Each structure stands twice: as structure tokens, then as C-alpha cells.
Amino acid sequence: MTEFIPPGTRFTELPSPFPMKRGGALRGARVAYETWGELDADRGNAILILTGLSPDAHAASNDADPSPGWWEAMLGPGKPIDTARWFVVCVNTLGSCKGSTGPASAAPGGDDPYRLDFPPLSVEDCADAAAHVVRSLGIDHLACVIGNSMGGMAALAFLARHPGVARNHINISGAARALPFSIAIRSLQREAIRLDPAWNAGNYDEQTYPESGMRMARKLGVITYRSALEWDGRFGRVRLDSDRTGGDPFGLEFEVESYLEAHARRFVRRFDPNCYLYLSRAMDWFDIGDCCGQGEHDTLAALASIKLDKALVIGVQTDILFPLQQQEEIAAGLARGGADARFLPLESPQGHDAFLVDFERFGPAVGGFLASLQPARHAATRIEA
Amino acid sequence: MTEFIPPGTRFTELPSPFPMKRGGALRGARVAYETWGELDADRGNAILILTGLSPDAHAASNDADPSPGWWEAMLGPGKPIDTARWFVVCVNTLGSCKGSTGPASAAPGGDDPYRLDFPPLSVEDCADAAAHVVRSLGIDHLACVIGNSMGGMAALAFLARHPGVARNHINISGAARALPFSIAIRSLQREAIRLDPAWNAGNYDEQTYPESGMRMARKLGVITYRSALEWDGRFGRVRLDSDRTGGDPFGLEFEVESYLEAHARRFVRRFDPNCYLYLSRAMDWFDIGDCCGQGEHDTLAALASIKLDKALVIGVQTDILFPLQQQEEIAAGLARGGADARFLPLESPQGHDAFLVDFERFGPAVGGFLASLQPARHAATRIEA
The missing domain is CATH 1.10.1740.110 (Rna Polymerase Sigma Factor; Chain: A)
Known part of the structure; x- marks a missing residue:
């Protein structure tokens, strides 16, 4: 059983036991992450990135690992996610095999992997594990949470389950719930x-x-x-x-x-x-309405319960897996909750994966949104006032 | 090895040998078909239906088999394809296992099926076999050829390879060539x-x-x-x-x-x-440009070489397998060849299979087109004049 861990990976131990949403708990579990940029003195310039199903935490090159990452064009000094300004954390999702504890990791008390003895994994568990990484870095408030694909689901779960931690959000080709085609x-x-x-x-x-x-x-x-x-x-x-x-x-x-x-x-x-x-099963199970609403028809209500200053929800017209109406739904729900939420449909021909390749469209959209943000301390001051 | 042959099936022997487009030949092969309605005295009221990959020739109930067929709502007296007026022939495609000779049929000289010794099958072979059925019924001119899905491909091959036999055409969720997604x-x-x-x-x-x-x-x-x-x-x-x-x-x-x-x-x-x-492989291979043009970019030229009076090309906006631009391309090509060709995009939610279920939309479209046609004898007289 092999795990595939990039050389620059850092780890945070999860609380033990770490309770799982659908029952069971993990003991001695950890979450892998990488960082870029410097956390400023009042810890207000942090951005969290949550990934799709398969990527590791190595979103871009950094001192610990100069090899190119899976979002190299988007993340770095002067790039759309500008690490000269922001301190960026990318988390390898719980349940993965790229550093975070998952079914391929050794189960407690031996070298044997969990395999199917790993407890049922939900997107909400992934969100909770990421929230623990953020806290362990001494960050109380995030300037922004960015989630791609499954990470877009996890970001919504993060925002719903950890209210007040983030005031801004970029959701890219995500969904508030899995629909039957996917x-x-x-x-x-x-x-x-x-x-x-x-x-x-x-x-x-x-x-x-x-x-x-x-x-x-x-x-x-x-x-x-x-x-x-x-x-x-x-x-x-x-x-x-x-x-x-x-x-x-x-x-x-x-x-x-x-x-x-x-x-x-x-x-x-x-x-x-x-x-x-x-x-894969965790994605099928995901419905933000399960967090906060009362069933299928409460998707919008659950989204509206998320309180944000600004949100950018990007979708791609050629995406058949997370079709455009799902991003439109996210934007509508967040706006109903009071956010300045913008729905941005892009004409990229590359479908669901466009955010991994179409930097001409995604770069300015993400970069422009982040450039418009205040560091989190101002927002935090405002809500705490 | 089982073949699945509806009880009302009739058969036509193919010429032996029957040469195949990609090499090899069939010996002692047959094509299964069913008919509805009466052929009129001058044999001008015949319509040929070519099916998708899996249907048999039993498109609708008839005297020989009163069980409902796969297009029961569309075909019968007073129905969109009105068998009180038209003599309708539906052919089970060559290479199938529903009566026509295919890989599951006994190979010559024994009871063992062909299996992979069946020669490579192309859509053009299916079209040629259907043309033989038409001729064997004493029909020189068809009032219309209707093709659904793969049958839409076969219909175009039929029209290109057997010019002058049909003067009108309905292409439903078809394609002039297979594209990489499908x-x-x-x-x-x-x-x-x-x-x-x-x-x-x-x-x-x-x-x-x-x-x-x-x-x-x-x-x-x-x-x-x-x-x-x-x-x-x-x-x-x-x-x-x-x-x-x-x-x-x-x-x-x-x-x-x-x-x-x-x-x-x-x-x-x-x-x-x-x-x-x-x-399945035959569909991948199909490109009408191979019939008549000189490569990929000759799709429109190949379509334009088909001479028709009228054509109706129907597509469905939710079809991801044979997307709408493929039907638009067929209509454009046939129009370039001089046909009165109408492209009809339908908003059916049922995708590629809508023609099998959305009779509210398909019924009037097909019925209206057929009602506007003259029997083939007039058309034939005109071109022969």
C-alpha cells in the first residue's frame, strides 16, 4: 500500500479521537499541507485552498519543494494568488493517499493499512480536518477560502461548519450537492x-x-x-x-x-x-442541505446560512460533471445570505478541468477578486465590533 | 450464442458473396426486416427506417407480431408515420443479433458462430444490406429514408452510396461522422x-x-x-x-x-x-467524407453530394453523444447539395434517446414532414424526365 507524498509536505496531527460525521473516529490521524508566502504579524493574510479529489498539497513550487505544482501558473509571487501578499495554505484532503490519513494509511497499532476499515468519509470530515490545520497554524480568520471541484464542496462545508473563520470565498467548478448524472x-x-x-x-x-x-x-x-x-x-x-x-x-x-x-x-x-x-462516495453523499437545512429543498437555505462579505463563484459552460447551474445555485444561495456574490460563467472549452489549464480566463478572475479583498483582520474587527 | 429474433421477422437473402467495405465478404447472409401498411400499385409510397445500434426490426405491432415495438407511438395507422398511407420497412442492421447476419450468427458450413471471424463491419455495409432489402421488395424509389442515431449515419451512407433511390430524408439524432467524445x-x-x-x-x-x-x-x-x-x-x-x-x-x-x-x-x-x-466500432469508423469526399474536411462536400428534395434533420439540445452541432452540420451539408433541408433542434430533456420517448415533440415534427411529401413516383418521374 503506497502513499504518494511530495517532499515538501508538512503535517498537522488531528485531535485524537477525531470524530467522523457518519460515525466512527480516527486516532492518531494527520493532515498534509504546504504553504507559500509569509503570514503577516496579525495573521490576517491567510488563504486556504481545498483541492479536487486527486491532487496533493503541492499546488505550486516553494522553498521546500521547487518542483512545479498542479496549480503552478496560479500561485506564486506576482501570480493571480499572489504569495508576495498572501500566506497560502493548501491542504491534502483527509481520506487521500498523498500525506493525509486515509484508507491507505497505517491503521493505529500496526503497519497494516486501514483499507475498508477506514470509517465512512464525508466531505464534511475533509472540511473539519482542513479547519484544524488552519487553527494549528494560529490562524483565526482567513482572508479567503478557495475550493476547486470537490474542494468547492469542501469549502462550502467548511464555511457552514466553521462560521466566522472566513469572510470571502472563491468557489471554482464546485457544487452544493451531488446530482444524479455525476x-x-x-x-x-x-x-x-x-x-x-x-x-x-x-x-x-x-x-x-x-x-x-x-x-x-x-x-x-x-x-x-x-x-x-x-x-x-x-x-x-x-x-x-x-x-x-x-x-x-x-x-x-x-x-x-x-x-x-x-x-x-x-x-x-x-x-x-x-x-x-x-x-468518490463522499462526493455522492455531499449535500450542503444536510449541514444546515432540512433536506433536498433546503440547499438554498443552507447556502444562505453562510455569512460572507464577498464570493466569486466560477463555472465553465462546457462542464458536464458540475454543470453551470450548480455554480449559479451556489452564487444565488450565498447572495441570499447577504454576500456580495458574483456568478462568473466562463467559456473555457476544457470542461470541468478548465481551472487546471485555462489560466487566461481563470487567472484574471481569481487575481482580480483577491486584489479587491481586505486582509481578514479588518473584516474580523468589523464583525467583532 | 443466442440471437434474439422477434416472431414477425421476415428475411431477405443477401447476394452471396456480399462484399464488405473494409475487406472480406459474407456468404449466405441475410437481413431481417418487418413491414407495415400496403405497397401501392406503382410502389411509390415506401419508407425505410434504419435503427440505432441495438433495436430489432420490430418497430411497431403488425399482423405478424401484435406485441408493441420500440417505436410503437410513432408508427401505425393515423400515427406520425402513418401506415394507412405509407408502406414502411424497418431493417435490423447487418451485424446485429436480432435476425440479420452478424458475429453471433452461424458461419457458413457449420453451426459455430462467426465470433471474431466476422469481417470488419462498417456503417456502409449496413446501408448496402438495407438497400438490398429495398430492392428485393421491388422498390426502386423510396418516398423517404428515416434514420435514428446510428441509423442516421447509415441513412447518410445509404443516400450517398445509392443515389436516386430516395428523394426525402429524416435524420434523427444522427451524425455525419463520429467525433472524439463519442x-x-x-x-x-x-x-x-x-x-x-x-x-x-x-x-x-x-x-x-x-x-x-x-x-x-x-x-x-x-x-x-x-x-x-x-x-x-x-x-x-x-x-x-x-x-x-x-x-x-x-x-x-x-x-x-x-x-x-x-x-x-x-x-x-x-x-x-x-x-x-x-x-460500436463501426460507428467510430463512420465518416461520410470517406464515402465521397477526400478526408475529414470534406464532410460538408460529401453531404452536398447527396441529392434530395427535402430533408428534416432533428437534434436534441440535451444530447451529449450526438450533439446538436452534428445535426446542424448534416442539414447545412444537405442544403448545400440543393435539398430543402430543415434543421430542427428540440428542447427535449431526454438527451440522445429523446426520439424513443418524447413523442409530443417528435410526433408532430416527423408527422408534419411526411404529410408534406409526394409519393416517390412523382419525384422519380421528375428526375427521370
Whole structure:
């Protein structure tokens, strides 16, 4: 059972026991994170980043790890998330295999991983773990919480469960609740892993590993993370050279198939299958209405219970997994709660993953919003007055 | 190896050998079809229906088989495709397992099925086989060719390869060529089947059958055949009763998962896996530009080479598999060729499969178009004059 921990990772111990929303508790658990920039004297310039399902905490290069991170173009001195001004914390989600405790981590009292003995994981648990990291750094008030994709869900849970900690929020391609199309996709991804005989009810190892199941799951992910429009322009009907197709009559033939295969190969051994199952299910379960409202129709009420000064909610028109109306819903709910909430639909062709590639659109949007913010101390003073 | 042949099916023998576009030939092959209505004295009132990947020829009840067909609401006396006026022929596609010769059919000289010895199947072969059925019924001119989904591809191939046979055309949720998003989806469906150890390079039987692979393929199909919008309204986040979820921690929990499971269960033993692979690959290969143009950029030129009087090209705004711009492209190309071609985007929430369920929108559109047509003899007289 391998965890994949970037070299610059730092850790915070979670309180032990750390109670989980759906029952059970973790003992001796930890959360991985990285930071950029300097926390100023009154600790008012902190920004928290919550990630999608698979990224680690290494969002960008820093002194501890100069290798490029997954959001390198967005985060650094003079970049949209300007680390000359802000102290930025990025947290690896609880339940992951990239430093934070998850199903691939050693369970208490031995070297054996939790596997399926890990308690049921919810997005709310991920939010609570991130909140503990923030507190452990001596930060009482965040200038902003930024959440991407699943991190957009976690950010809403963070804001709802830890009121007053953050006054501003950027939600990128997120959702206030999982809807049936994305549930169906994720359910099928989990089924692909579970059907692989090598998964063996979670009891695999490096030798007997559910590689086929993970490959299927990842390919389906990549299909739903990008967009048909982008692929029309990028791949069209271009075929592979015949020497790459092999002799299999149903083997790879088109460039788009080779692209999926390459993506899947990079992923399958770099993410733990059980962690994938837990995080995927956590997304299905998420409904901000469960935090604060009284069922499905209370999504807007639950969002309105979140008190913010400003919010920027960004969506992408070509996103089929977290479609635009979900970001519109977030913005409407936060506005109902009194926030100056802006809904920003972008025309990026890259679908759900546009925030990882379309920096021409995302950079100015995120950078402009952050430039307009006051450090958190002013906001905090105001609410405490 | 089972074929699934409705009781009212009729058959036409194909010429033997029947050459296949990509090489090889079939010997002793047949095509299954059904008919409705009466062919009039001068054989001018015939309509041909070409189906999507999986339907049989039993589009609607008739004297030979009074059970409801897959397009029962659309086809019959007084219905949009009015069999009091038209003589309608629906063909089961070549390569299928529902009466027409395909990979599950006995190969010449024995009882063993072709399996993967079936020659590579193209949409053009399906069109040629359908054209043979039309000729064998003594029909020289069709009043209209109607094609749905893959049948929309086959209809374009039919029109391009058999010029002058039809003067009018309804293309429903079709495409002039496969694009990378749908290729990616189909490639993944085929991979799911091929990864199932029970597939065994096509050498399965009823006992050892690639049920898991077919289930995955079908679920992915259903996800892409419908739409997120429809499912939001239909399923939302409704959960199953706890007694239906079983004890599996990653088992079914949401209604949408149960819906997919039920769909898949109905399908997996009712469609032959090898036939599925052949037909799926045929769709990926299809590009009308291969018929008549000189490569990818000749799609419009190839469409313009098709000479029609009138065409109705219907698409659905929520279709992610054959998106609306593909029907717009067909209409534009046919119009460039001189047809009175109308592009009709419908707002059905049901996605690609809307033509199978949204009769309120499809009925008037198809019925209105057919009511405006002259029998084929007039058109034929005009071009021959």
C-alpha cells in the first residue's frame, strides 16, 4: 500500500479521537499541507485552498519543494494568488493517499493499512480536518477560502461548519450537492474498481493490484473532466500511426483513445484504489442541505446560512460533471445570505478541468477578486465590533 | 450464442458473396426486416427506417407480431408515420443479433458462430444490406429514408452510396461522422467488455458470459443516452429504501444507481457482446467524407453530394453523444447539395434517446414532414424526365 507524498509536505496531527460525521473516529490521524508566502504579524493574510479529489498539497513550487505544482501558473509571487501578499495554505484532503490519513494509511497499532476499515468519509470530515490545520497554524480568520471541484464542496462545508473563520470565498467548478448524472458517473467508476478481481474487497497489494479497474475509472473520469468541444478541435478523427495500434482488432486506433490510455497509465499506480472509492462516495453523499437545512429543498437555505462579505463563484459552460447551474445555485444561495456574490460563467472549452489549464480566463478572475479583498483582520474587527 | 429474433421477422437473402467495405465478404447472409401498411400499385409510397445500434426490426405491432415495438407511438395507422398511407420497412442492421447476419450468427458450413471471424463491419455495409432489402421488395424509389442515431449515419451512407433511390430524408439524432467524445465513450464500453475475463477473445457461451463487462458498457451507454437535466428532475438525490441497498458499503444507494442497474440487467443477456463490439466500432469508423469526399474536411462536400428534395434533420439540445452541432452540420451539408433541408433542434430533456420517448415533440415534427411529401413516383418521374 503506497502513499504518494511530495517532499515538501508538512503535517498537522488531528485531535485524537477525531470524530467522523457518519460515525466512527480516527486516532492518531494527520493532515498534509504546504504553504507559500509569509503570514503577516496579525495573521490576517491567510488563504486556504481545498483541492479536487486527486491532487496533493503541492499546488505550486516553494522553498521546500521547487518542483512545479498542479496549480503552478496560479500561485506564486506576482501570480493571480499572489504569495508576495498572501500566506497560502493548501491542504491534502483527509481520506487521500498523498500525506493525509486515509484508507491507505497505517491503521493505529500496526503497519497494516486501514483499507475498508477506514470509517465512512464525508466531505464534511475533509472540511473539519482542513479547519484544524488552519487553527494549528494560529490562524483565526482567513482572508479567503478557495475550493476547486470537490474542494468547492469542501469549502462550502467548511464555511457552514466553521462560521466566522472566513469572510470571502472563491468557489471554482464546485457544487452544493451531488446530482444524479455525476453520481451515476462516479458509481460506475467505483463499480469498475470493485469488479476488478484484483481489488479483492480492498485487499490488494502492489503485485495483485486492480489496475484494469482503476484504468477504466480514470478514463471515464478524464472523459467527464474535459469536453467534447475541446476534443473536436484537439483530436478530431486523427488516427494513430499503424505501428502504435498493435494487432488487436479492437485495440487503440484513434488519438483520443491513446490520450485516454496515457492519462490512465499515469494515474492507476499513483492513486490508491480504496482512497479513490472513499473520496468518490463522499462526493455522492455531499449535500450542503444536510449541514444546515432540512433536506433536498433546503440547499438554498443552507447556502444562505453562510455569512460572507464577498464570493466569486466560477463555472465553465462546457462542464458536464458540475454543470453551470450548480455554480449559479451556489452564487444565488450565498447572495441570499447577504454576500456580495458574483456568478462568473466562463467559456473555457476544457470542461470541468478548465481551472487546471485555462489560466487566461481563470487567472484574471481569481487575481482580480483577491486584489479587491481586505486582509481578514479588518473584516474580523468589523464583525467583532 | 443466442440471437434474439422477434416472431414477425421476415428475411431477405443477401447476394452471396456480399462484399464488405473494409475487406472480406459474407456468404449466405441475410437481413431481417418487418413491414407495415400496403405497397401501392406503382410502389411509390415506401419508407425505410434504419435503427440505432441495438433495436430489432420490430418497430411497431403488425399482423405478424401484435406485441408493441420500440417505436410503437410513432408508427401505425393515423400515427406520425402513418401506415394507412405509407408502406414502411424497418431493417435490423447487418451485424446485429436480432435476425440479420452478424458475429453471433452461424458461419457458413457449420453451426459455430462467426465470433471474431466476422469481417470488419462498417456503417456502409449496413446501408448496402438495407438497400438490398429495398430492392428485393421491388422498390426502386423510396418516398423517404428515416434514420435514428446510428441509423442516421447509415441513412447518410445509404443516400450517398445509392443515389436516386430516395428523394426525402429524416435524420434523427444522427451524425455525419463520429467525433472524439463519442469515440471515447464507445472505446471505453468496448474496453469494459474486452476486459471481462469471460469475454475470452469472443469465445464465451451462455454459461461463461461477459456479464460484468456488458453491464458496465450498458450503464455507460444509458448515462450518455439520457441527460443530466432529465435525471435531476426524475431522480434528484432520492435514495433507495435501505432494504434494497444490501450490506455492501459501496453498493447501490441512490435511485439513479438502481435505474442504471435495472437497465443493464435487461440488456446484458439480450444483446450479443461480439455484435456489440462490431457495431460500436463501426460507428467510430463512420465518416461520410470517406464515402465521397477526400478526408475529414470534406464532410460538408460529401453531404452536398447527396441529392434530395427535402430533408428534416432533428437534434436534441440535451444530447451529449450526438450533439446538436452534428445535426446542424448534416442539414447545412444537405442544403448545400440543393435539398430543402430543415434543421430542427428540440428542447427535449431526454438527451440522445429523446426520439424513443418524447413523442409530443417528435410526433408532430416527423408527422408534419411526411404529410408534406409526394409519393416517390412523382419525384422519380421528375428526375427521370
